[in-house]
Amino acid sequence: xxxxxxxxxAADLAVLIGRCALRDQQALxxxxxxxxxxxxxxxxxxxxxxxxxxxxxxxxxLKAWQAADSYNVARGQPMTWLIxxxxxxxxxFLRGAEHAASRRSEPLDDELPSTLDPLRSAETGGEMQxxxxxxxxxxxxxxxxxxxxxHQGYTPTEVARxxxxxxxxxxxxxxxxxxxxxNCMRP
Numbered sequence: 001x002x003x004x005x006x007x008x009x010a011a012d013l014a015v016l017i018g019r020c021a022l023r024d025q026q027a028l029x030x031x032x033x034x035x036x037x038x039x040x041x042x043x044x045x046x047x048x049x050x051x052x053x054x055x056x057x058x059x060x061x062l063k064a065w066q067a068a069d070s071y072n073v074a075r076g077q078p079m080t081w082l083i084x085x086x087x088x089x090x091x092x093f094l095r096g097a098e099h100a101a102s103r104r105s106e107p108l109d110d111e112l113p114s115t116l117d118p119l120r121s122a123e124t125g126g127e128m129q130x131x132x133x134x135x136x137x138x139x140x141x142x143x144x145x146x147x148x149x150x151h152q153g154y155t156p157t158e159v160a161r162x163x164x165x166x167x168x169x170x171x172x173x174x175x176x177x178x179x180x181x182x183n184c185m186r187p
Contacts, residue, residue, distance in 0.1 A: 008034040039086045149174060
């Protein structure tokens with residue numbers, strides 16, 4: 001599965017989780033499409049290695065699938081529920097024996113993936129370069145907020161708290177910055 005970030009409203013995410021509880025596989029795919037970029041950022045921030053984050057991300061959706069019937073919209077937002085699963089799975093991974101064994105046997109793994117797949121590197125290299133140029137066009141506050149949310153996995157509330165800006169300002173910067181990035185990235 002590839003990660004695509006298709007933002008959905010909290011109510012839509014709650015409906016998808018409810019459909020997952022009924023074992024609707026299409027709902028799981030839609031949930032993945034809508035949330036995987038964010039959850040990947042959360043997991044990557046904790047694990048610091050892409051291949052571990054990808055592995056744990058799969059486990060996050062398996063856990064969400066298995067626990068979907070326990071989700072209660074009255075107790076919290078769907079994204080918060082998913083982020084908690086992601087954080088817990090990442091922390092469990094770090095504590096696990098598999099992590100300890102991987103640390104001993106794969107010290108240089110993070111250096112290899114992009115050089116091993118030249119086609120993937122070529123495809124994403126140009127897009128990344130274009131994205132970097134588009135990010136440079138944003139105001140510093142917008143760029144920082146977007147990177148913290150989409151690259152590091154912070155919530156807008158966490159970004160506001162860390163940067164000591166009002167939450168409404170952070171959300172506006174993110175929304176307007178994303179609009180600018182979309183326009184800049186269009187062919």
